[in-house]
Amino acid sequence: MKLFLASYFKQVAPLLVNYTPCIGEKVVFITTASKYEKVDFYVKADRKALLNLGFIVEDLDVSIEDPVKIQRLIEACDCIFVEGGNTFFLLQELKQSGADQLIKAHIEKNKMYIGASAGSIVLSNNIEYAKHMDDVSCASDLKGDYTALGIVDFSIVPHYQNMPFKKSADRIIKEYADRERLHPISNDQVIVVEGENIETLKI
Numbered sequence: 001m002k003l004f005l006a007s008y009f010k011q012v013a014p015l016l017v018n019y020t021p022c023i024g025e026k027v028v029f030i031t032t033a034s035k036y037e038k039v040d041f042y043v044k045a046d047r048k049a050l051l052n053l054g055f056i057v058e059d060l061d062v063s064i065e066d067p068v069k070i071q072r073l074i075e076a077c078d079c080i081f082v083e084g085g086n087t088f089f090l091l092q093e094l095k096q097s098g099a100d101q102l103i104k105a106h107i108e109k110n111k112m113y114i115g116a117s118a119g120s121i122v123l124s125n126n127i128e129y130a131k132h133m134d135d136v137s138c139a140s141d142l143k144g145d146y147t148a149l150g151i152v153d154f155s156i157v158p159h160y161q162n163m164p165f166k167k168s169a170d171r172i173i174k175e176y177a178d179r180e181r182l183h184p185i186s187n188d189q190v191i192v193v194e195g196e197n198i199e200t201l202k203i
Contacts, residue, residue, distance in 0.1 A: 002112045003151070003193035005120035005185075007158035008042060009081070012190040012203045013049040019192060020112045023054030025078040030060050032093050033085025033118040036138060043083055046116060050081065063093040074102040077111075084117025084158070087130040088139035091122050091148055096141065100149055107151055117158040120191075123151040129176045132168045133159075153181060154198075156191065160184035 004019060006012050016022060027050055034040045050057050060073055074080060080103060082090070094100040107113050115123060121130050128146040157172050159165035161184075173182060183191060188203045 001107055001151070001193055001195055002110055003107070003123065004112065004114045004190060005123065005152075005156055005193070006114075006116050006190040007120070007160075007162070007185050008046075008084075008187040009114065009116040010042065010045040010049045011188050012201070013046075013053060015190060015192075015201055015203060016053060016114070019194070020079060025055050026076065027055045027057055027079040027081050027114070028060050028073050028077040029057050030062060030080065030082045030099070030119070031085075032060075032062050032083075033087065033090035034083055035061065035063060035085065036089065037085045040085070042116070046081070046083060055079070062097040062099045063089075065097070067098055070097055070099055071102060074099065074106060077106075079112040079114060080106055081114040082116070082119030082122065084119055086134045086138045087118040087121045087127050088134055088136050088142060088146070090118045091127055091146070092139035092142050094122065094149075104149060104151065113151075120156045120158060122148050124148050124155040125150045125153065126155075126180075129155060129157075129172050129180060129182075132171045132175070133165060152193065154183045155180045157182050157184040158187075160186050162187045
């Protein structure tokens with residue numbers, strides 16, 4: 001298992017070269033979570049960061065693309081990058097498109113998975129705690145079932161101590177600290193998982 005889980009990828013991107021070749025690698029850039037966000041500057045910034053590292057970037061929105069193309073792109077790529085935005089909408093569309101199972105298979109093959117904010121959160125067992133950061137109503141088809149991909153046994157709290165999410169991150173920690181194994185990370189931190197080894201790094 002190879003995971004690079006960030007709050008804001010652009011800020012920690014230089015650290016990725018220590019874990020994957022980058023240059024010439026094909027990365028599927030899943031932008032779905034940002035689709036209905038009013039503020040989405042980070043998408044352009046993260047894509048540019050990937051290109052600067054030497055990746056060949058293929059954009060993918062699993063909420064509109066046909067299942068055959070989704071499967072083809074994910075199975076052929078070296079890395080998957082799942083961008084931030086609304087975590088609930090992202091989980092809904094990953095499940096409905098079948099991309100959730102393709103991502104799990106990708107990770108099981110020991111291929112690199114890169115997550116940013118929502119893209120990191122969805123690897124947890126359950127994303128309910130993200131309700132203090134994201135609008136749950138964007139994903140009515142989940143019908144209150146916030147069971148996520150369950151790749152890791154901890155729950156990332158992104159943007160810890162970073163505006164404009166400082167209060168919402170603090171609220172998550174206050175409410176869920178006794179129920180979840182929370183890992184708060186700021187925008188200049190990343191959690192790297194390699195097999196059983198879990199390490200939090202700061203740029």
